[in-house]
Amino acid sequence: MQLLSSNKDTSFFVNELNGVYVQTIRQNGYKQDPFAKEFGINIDDKLASVEARVLPTPWLKxxxxxxxxxxxxxxxxWNMINKKVINGSTVNHWACINFSCNVQENAARCFCQQLSQMCQVSGMEFNCEPVIPIYYARPDQAKKSINYVYNAAASKT
Incomplete structure (x- = not known):
């Protein structure tokens, strides 16, 4: 079995990983997919072999x-504590959706305040207040909730 090491602390068995990819490709039935055929796309379940190397981690300025x-x-x-970005962006309008029933309203509000403070301290222009109050939703309603919050926030700006 071949062993690939991406760095000293992370390694995994390539043959096992390859097997997962091949199995997924076969299970998804891409060879019979009418859309893939329509566009002339062929997805082979044989993985290509390429020469590669892991580059050293760059320094961040x-x-x-x-x-x-x-x-x-x-x-x-890495984290942004004690660091400032060189060209911080501006965030004038933003919103928050809480998908967890275990997070209390006060904790969610505190998270939003800390997020805006961290962005400001890190060199961004970040509006302290979300455009609309924190929206609470169930995880199984994520798409619907995101659309609702997007439209509600857009109508306020």
Whole structure:
């Protein structure tokens, strides 16, 4: 069995992963898909072999006004604490949907306040208040809820 290591801490068995891909392709029946045939698309269940290598993680450069001006991410993750973006964007209009029945209204409001504060501290122009109050919805109604919140927020701007 071939072993692929993307970095020192992460490794997985390529043959097992390949088997999952091939099984998914076969289960989805792409060879019989009428839309794929209509557009002349052929999806082969044999994976292509390519020469590849994992590139080293780049250093991230931040604005000189922050406490940390350069940062080297570890394991593909980092946070924005003590950092400022160089060219922060402006967010004038935003909204929040809470899909969890376990998150109290106060906790959701606190999250939104902390989000806006973190964005401002990180160098963004970020409006403190959402366009509409926090919307509460069930996870199985995500698409419908997102459409509703989008339309409600758009009518306020």
């Amino acid at each position: 931040y604005h000189d006004a922050g406490k940390e001006k350069k940062y080297h991410p570890q394991l593909g993750q």
